[in-house]
Amino acid sequence: MQDIEYISNARPKRILIIGGGASGLVTLRNLRERGNFDEVQLVERRDDVGGVWYLDDETGEAPRWPSPAYPGLIGNVLPEFLSFSAFPPFPEPPSTATGQPFPSLAETHAYLRAFAAPHLSSGAIRLNTEVQVVEELPARAGWRVRMQRYSAAEPEALEEMWDAVVIAVACYDHPVFPPTPGLARLRELGRAHHAQGWRGPAGYERKRVLVIGNANSGNDIAAQLAPVAGAVYQSVRRPNFPGFPSLPDARVARVAPVAEYTVDTSAHTIDARLADGRTLHGLDAVLFGTGYHPFPDFVRVLAGGRDAPTLEPLVSHDTAPPRVPHLHRYTLYARNPALAFIGTAFASYTPFPLADVCSAWLALAWAGEIAYPTTLPRLLEFEAERLAAVGAARREMEVAAAGAGEPGTDEGTGQGKTEASALVAYGVLGPFEEAYASALRADVVQARPELDAVLPVWSAERTAAREAMFGAKRAALELAREREGGRE
Structure with a gap:
């Protein structure tokens, strides 16, 4: 033994x-x-x-x-x-x-x-x-x-x-950069930048810019570029997760994932060949909101x-x-x-x-x-169980994607047809948050009952209240656009 x-x-x-x-x-x-x-x-x-x-x-x-x-x-x-x-x-x-x-x-x-x-x-x-x-x-x-x-x-x-x-x-x-062919060359030339260094749209006036990703950073960068850049494209692999609300903007064209980057050395610009066969020509910069x-x-x-x-x-x-x-x-x-x-x-x-x-x-x-x-x-049981659960969820999504005809995008949106699988990951709690946090809290309260009155609570009711924040954020964005006279 x-x-x-x-x-x-x-x-x-x-x-x-x-x-x-x-x-x-x-x-x-x-x-x-x-x-x-x-x-x-x-x-x-x-x-x-x-x-x-x-x-x-x-x-x-x-x-x-x-x-x-x-x-x-x-x-x-x-x-x-x-x-x-x-x-x-x-x-x-x-x-x-x-x-x-x-x-x-x-x-x-x-x-x-x-x-x-x-x-x-x-x-x-x-x-x-x-x-x-x-x-x-x-x-x-x-x-x-x-x-x-x-x-x-x-x-x-x-x-x-x-x-x-x-x-x-x-x-x-x-910062994470996707392993897209041609990206290493863009980074060498200083034409590809991560959201880690984003400090606002100054310097991108009248530029043609491609933004990669549609989580919070990618959405914010695209929205800030829209009023000043000459053209803004946002490459979206999958539909928006509800926790990353954003508003549609006619000045931001959503496109398919990028299959390859090439550099036009004569024009000093970038071409991005998309997964749907299209090519974006004459780009000045590519900005990545692709996480860490x-x-x-x-x-x-x-x-x-x-x-x-x-x-x-x-x-x-x-x-x-x-x-x-x-x-x-x-x-x-x-x-x-x-x-x-x-x-x-x-x-x-x-x-x-x-x-x-x-x-x-x-x-x-x-x-x-x-x-x-x-x-x-x-x-090590906890890690093994979480890895197994996440792996099973990802496999289910892959099967669903295959049944939906992935890879591919919804016409006119550039968005894939399944959920945001990048967020189905070991380090992302998602629906597991309530059970995970509640179990830790229960251990603490059992040891120190007096902390029951002060510690945050996780429950179905509180989870619903937290998820309602997404709607509140979208409403705030819509109100801000209305006051600023923004356009759809």
Whole structure:
């Protein structure tokens, strides 16, 4: 009989959190206030907290990691679903009175900054500190963290040892580009750009631009280009997911997926051959709203067996499907539960509350108040079940697509005939969000009944209310267009 590896529940005393966005900040609060740890600190490489919601001026001599947000960004989640537990609710935006109830980039950053204020003043948050490597120590003795601290003087190299580490950075360092023939050449020439660097339509006046993707970024970019560009095309692989509302615009032509790019060297323009046989000629630029890849490439874990362990990246480009692998409930690294991740699962309805309940669960698990499996096979069951469920759903969609005659597009729209299968992925919770979050919440409340009154709730009723946000967003877009005199 094969031996089963026993992995005891982690009981760290000193914990480092990496990342000062919403996930990292609420994790810091929950570990400090709901745990029983000796020391909890957070490091953030930028000069302020807020993560993607902090849009700095991108100037100065220190290294910069710009936010993928852009000026004028308006969120798609209502304030009630952005509020943290046991903290004042997210304030209603002033624009609510005029029919725009969704908070702006600046308003969201202000809320996160207020939430972080006591932790900044106490010294629990260190800014301008970039984590370069996290290395697992043998015999589950902790983690070595190598960092670089930036200040007015020379950068300072740091090396620290921590009992446990929480990775609370998302995936915005690693934009996804589709593997379309000819794209590599466009990127070499600087003619293909990702939404990660979008800062508005200035510079695209009278240009012919192709936008790839119809999620939030692609839709926003196309809408911002429409009034200024000479021509805007939006390449759409599948119909819009309801969570990414947008309005039709006669100035934006929706077209089929791109099969190949070529460069007209004489005219210095781009041709895009589409999957339906058409070709778009004379393009000046191609902009990609095609998402990001979860890739914490700075994490090194022990592999190779007990006799000759070696440090290897936790995630590689060969990890399939793309994900942070070996996570119990999207949170604990199964092979060493003193490593945790918050924010690896995408929740379109409740990004802030989900990070809140996940990190509350983590605080009590590491404090010994919530038990979790102690053998590797059981710790890996969650991942295996989710992968199987997602795989089955994707296969069903492939069968449906084949029956509908895919590949192909609906005439006049450029849209495919099936649902948005790119969103049926391991890291996207979708319909699983309610069951997943409710189960974590139940564990927390069983350990700490007093938290029942403050933690966010997931239920069929609340899910329906969250899904109603999509209609509210569309109504806000329609009202804004009407006031601006926009055209269909």
